[in-house]
Amino acid sequence: MKIKRCYLLVWIFLTASTVYAQNPPAAISETTDPVVTVVESPEAELAKQQLAEIDNLIERIWTTKVSLSVSDVPLEEVMLQIAKQLGCELRIDDRSLEDLGLTREIPISIDVKNLAVGSVLELVLGQVDITYLVEPNRLVVLSVGESDDRKYFLTRFYPVDQWLGDGKCKLNLEKVRAIVLMIEAYTWEEMGGPGSCEIYGDGLLITQPATFHDRIRRLFSAMMKAKSLPNDSYQVASIPTHPLGEQADKLRRKIERQLISAKWRDVPLGEVAKLLEEQLDLKVIIDQRGLEDIRLDESTPVNGTWNEASVATLLNDMTRNLDLGWRIKGDYLEITSFEELEASLEVRVYPVRDLAPSVSLLEGADKLETYIGGTFCGVGVPNRPSVPRELELPTPKQRLIEMIEWQIVPDAWEELGGVGALLPCEASDTLVVSQVGWVNTTLESLLQDLRQTKRIAAEEAYRQQAAEVILMTYSIPATEDKPRFSSMDIGLLAQRLTRDIAPDAWGEGRSIQALSNRLIIRQRRDIQRAIYQHLVEIGYFKFDRTEAGLGGGGIDLAK
Numbered sequence: 001m002k003i004k005r006c007y008l009l010v011w012i013f014l015t016a017s018t019v020y021a022q023n024p025p026a027a028i029s030e031t032t033d034p035v036v037t038v039v040e041s042p043e044a045e046l047a048k049q050q051l052a053e054i055d056n057l058i059e060r061i062w063t064t065k066v067s068l069s070v071s072d073v074p075l076e077e078v079m080l081q082i083a084k085q086l087g088c089e090l091r092i093d094d095r096s097l098e099d100l101g102l103t104r105e106i107p108i109s110i111d112v113k114n115l116a117v118g119s120v121l122e123l124v125l126g127q128v129d130i131t132y133l134v135e136p137n138r139l140v141v142l143s144v145g146e147s148d149d150r151k152y153f154l155t156r157f158y159p160v161d162q163w164l165g166d167g168k169c170k171l172n173l174e175k176v177r178a179i180v181l182m183i184e185a186y187t188w189e190e191m192g193g194p195g196s197c198e199i200y201g202d203g204l205l206i207t208q209p210a211t212f213h214d215r216i217r218r219l220f221s222a223m224m225k226a227k228s229l230p231n232d233s234y235q236v237a238s239i240p241t242h243p244l245g246e247q248a249d250k251l252r253r254k255i256e257r258q259l260i261s262a263k264w265r266d267v268p269l270g271e272v273a274k275l276l277e278e279q280l281d282l283k284v285i286i287d288q289r290g291l292e293d294i295r296l297d298e299s300t301p302v303n304g305t306w307n308e309a310s311v312a313t314l315l316n317d318m319t320r321n322l323d324l325g326w327r328i329k330g331d332y333l334e335i336t337s338f339e340e341l342e343a344s345l346e347v348r349v350y351p352v353r354d355l356a357p358s359v360s361l362l363e364g365a366d367k368l369e370t371y372i373g374g375t376f377c378g379v380g381v382p383n384r385p386s387v388p389r390e391l392e393l394p395t396p397k398q399r400l401i402e403m404i405e406w407q408i409v410p411d412a413w414e415e416l417g418g419v420g421a422l423l424p425c426e427a428s429d430t431l432v433v434s435q436v437g438w439v440n441t442t443l444e445s446l447l448q449d450l451r452q453t454k455r456i457a458a459e460e461a462y463r464q465q466a467a468e469v470i471l472m473t474y475s476i477p478a479t480e481d482k483p484r485f486s487s488m489d490i491g492l493l494a495q496r497l498t499r500d501i502a503p504d505a506w507g508e509g510r511s512i513q514a515l516s517n518r519l520i521i522r523q524r525r526d527i528q529r530a531i532y533q534h535l536v537e538i539g540y541f542k543f544d545r546t547e548a549g550l551g552g553g554g555i556d557l558a559k
Contacts, residue, residue, distance in 0.1 A: 287335065393526060408442050
């Protein structure tokens with residue numbers, strides 16, 4: 001029987017996943033469980049070798065520098081030069097190019113010096129709207145549509161709990177998964193794309209092309225870096241996830257600090273780009289295809305006067321006047337349309353432990369995580385009751401996010417119809433942001449301002465709201481007009497709640513009353529949340545027991 005290649009790859013890569021093991025302590029060396037010694041198959045060894053070749057080639061793509069100056073040279077010849085620099089093979093998918101009316105003979109023009117091969121590939125292939133993929137020691141040039149074929153995809157396992165967990169509480173993998181899905185959201189199944197990301201055990205099982213896996217790996221590396229930052233020397237600069245992110249940040253700082261004087265009257269945009277290249281010693285690219293979409297080109301006139309202004313100010317003024325934008329893409333500067341900026345967002349990780357620490361780090365407050373784990377009250381789970389508004393308790397990071405989304409270009413965020421996304425990662429004490437570059441720069445400035453002026457009190461606001469004593473009343477649910485629980489059951493439940501949930505927090509006005517038809521609880525808001533979670537879990541509220549996983553044997557309230 002012939003196995004399709006895509007499924008064979010999935011099986012091989014799962015087989016080749018790293019197995020972590022350790023010798024058990026002597027005190028528990030005797031066990032009835034069988035000891036399994038894994039002997040890898042030849043297929044698994046081959047898969048490991050192929051993965052290593054893929055990872056190695058991707059690394060070379062971003063670390064190898066190349067200079068290339070050609071004019072109207074066939075695509076194949078240009079790509080062969082690049083493949084030679086990388087020391088890899090080349091395959092051009094002629095059929096997918098033919099579907100676009102292209103051939104390997106299509107002329108390419110480019111003039112760059114000392115750029116990363118990854119940047120050069122973007123500039124060369126972007127001219128004709130095609131792309132590349134990476135196979136073991138081989139570049140594949142093909143159409144964007146063909147690159148979505150899952151035969152080119154790899155399935156890899158990411159041990160997220162091992163990387164980000166603390167070994168005490170179970171990591172909320174749903175939230176980590178949501179962060180991963182921020183990367184080019186349109187490429188995932190949830191948005192109609194071909195990629196998938198599923199929770200498997202203590203990690204994520206992700207299916208995407210090899211170059212996309214590199215982006216995911218860099219995202220997790222950034223979060224792990226933030227998690228490991230020590231409190232006594234906490235580095236608060238955002239962490240880029242682009243392969244050339246650190247170089248891009250240096251160039252951005254240079255553009256913000258370097259001063260320039262200019263007086264331009266109807267100077268063509270192409271000539272302005274050359275003048276900026278000389279001033280900055282930096283390649284400046286005009287995205288001709290992006291400009292064509294809004295009926296502009298290199299001949300578009302530029303007007304303006306600047307006296308000892310920063311280059312960033314000049315670029316902002318010039319591009320706004322033309323309804324354009326600019327960005328640093330690794331090791332070069334690109335002038336393009338707003339539509340293109342929004343189509344390729346920048347993902348950054350912001351350490352915020354000093355501004356909005358995880359709830360588990362707060363001192364002097366009864367913490368929800370002490371009593372329950374996972375997603376609060378099964379939010380999003382079918383047949384779960386909605387959470388009462390009185391029990392809402394935004395974490396410090398959630399409060400910080402709300403402020404950011406309302407203070408920094410509100411219409412740039414998904415919540416208000418924009419393209420940018422912002423999610424907290426409690427495990428690494430970070431905010432993960434997917435946004436256009438200039439919004440990220442504005443966000444960086446706001447966080448710096450907050451740190452200097454201490455104008456944020458997210459932690460204190462959380463403490464106060466968590467500690468507020470509130471009154472909650474829960475009527476006894478009925479089935480066919482008959483109470484589901486007896487008065488004795490309710491009395492036993494009240495005893496159980498005071499025994500199991502924050503036993504030291506009762507008294508001094510904080511109490512629970514078990515009446516014949518309801519529970520009346522007066523307690524802190526965070527403890528009320530834990531109580532509500534517990535009531536949901538035991539099936540107190542009116543929803544189907546079987547679907548809730550409670551079975552048909554009733555609830556042991558005296559347990």
